Amino acid sequence: MSLLQQQSSTNNEKVQRSNKRTRRFFSRKRKFIAGLFATLLPGLGHIYLGLFKKGISFLFILILDVSAMLYFSSKGMHINVPLLILLGLMIPVTYFYNLYDVLQAADYTITLRDKDLDVNNDQIRKRHNPFAGEGSISFGILLVVGGILLILFYQKPAWLEQFIELHGQLTIAVGLVIVGLGLLIREKVIQRGSNTQEEG
Secondary structure (H helix, E strand, C coil): CCHHHHHHHHHHHHHHHHHHHHHHHHHHHHHHHHHHHHHHCCCHHHHHHCCHHHHHHHHHHHHHHHHHHHHHCCCCCCCCHHHHHHHHHHHHHHHHHHHHHHHHHHHHHHHHHCHHHCCCHHHHHHCCCCCHHHHCCHHHHHHHHHHHHHHHHHHCCHHHHHHHHHHHHHHHHHHHHHHHHHHHHHHHHHHHHHHHHHHC
16 A cells, blocks of 8 residues: 555545534534424424424414413303413423424434434334424314314303313313323334334
């Protein structure tokens, strides 16, 4: 090996090291900015990372929660203290879950883009992909149902007040059962998909 070839190979190694350093710096900077945005306004960090549907969903859920609190604490309604406490607790839970989720999404994108971690890429790909839900229909359903609820909360029709007082508890219980069954079915489908991938 000649002296020129050795110098060119050492120069290439130096360039690769400096590229890796700058990539890591920008990755950490990107994670910090995403976390900062998520701290300032829930959903903003997801939008910064390119998770538009998830970011808008976090914002929309908070708006819906605050609107429900205002509706159920209005003067005309019979005040249900446990429901108001539950709605009040939803705000910090959503806020901190938003912060946790945006940091996990940033970690996923950083580790997947880092070419030094080719050995661990199989483990990284087995982790939950935060971008997987971006193409689902659930976002549209959330917007439609949430939009209808927002209209009802601000219009305050008399029939809604009567329905909530007569059938509110039963409706919430049935809704929770349906959501639980949906999550259970989703988990089973994900497990079957991972089992078939391992077998294949």
